[in-house]
């Protein structure tokens with residue numbers, strides 16, 4: 765198991781983050797990684813303590829990733845999807861067997877889950893800077909995330925600006941909003957909960973639980 769205290773202060777990770785920003789400013793969106801207060805808020809608002817499958821979009825150099833691994837159950841799995849090859853290779857050096865790293869874009873979430881033999885996630889968290897990527901790509905990412913989430917699952921996006929909320933509101937409805945002030949700059953958290961499936965299988969037959977009767981057209 766990794767030593768979280770030791771990793772938190774690794775200056776080379778901070779330097780790697782800054783170098784990532786200088787190379788791809790619109791993708792990284794920040795010169796420093798998230799604070800530990802933000803990591804705490806992310807854990808609290810996502811509910812990873814009870815998850816089976818978690819997906820993290822834009823893990824960067826791994827501060828938020830390690831906070832998630834520390835809080836999720838022993839038997840849970842975490843899939844980290846990172847577009848920057850240097851960040852992805854840093855994440856690959858983590859020794860926790862519950863972590864799988866996919867180098868590629870968040871819009872390929874279904875493929876990333878399939879190649880890692882993972883089912884629908886309960887929780888998807890995102891640090892991707894939606895304000896600096898194109899709206900078209902942002903829309904595609906949000907709809908793919910929503911399609912891949914398990915019924916009853918949760919999508920949490922943390923952002924300096926509100927672009928993700930504007931796109932998300934169009935596609936998913938109004939989010940729950942929280943702000944973490946102990947971060948530079950303060951960070952907003954937007955949360956959408958996917959409704960539970962209205963269709964349930966009982967003794968091999970499918971029931972429409974919303975209407976309380978057997979659906980005949982399955």
Ligand SMILES: C[S@@+](CC[C@H](N)C(=O)[O-])C[C@H]1O[C@@H](n2cnc3c(N)ncnc32)[C@H](O)[C@@H]1O
Pocket residue numbers: 791792793794796797798821822823824825826827828829845846847848851868869870871891892893897
């Ligand atoms: C603001 S950093 C967040 C890093 C880390 N989660 C944190 O909070 O410190 C945004 C990250 O999203 C990644 N990213 C941007 N666009 C992406 C995409 N389409 N798919 C996957 N990762 C992406 C960037 O490379 C960067 O690592």
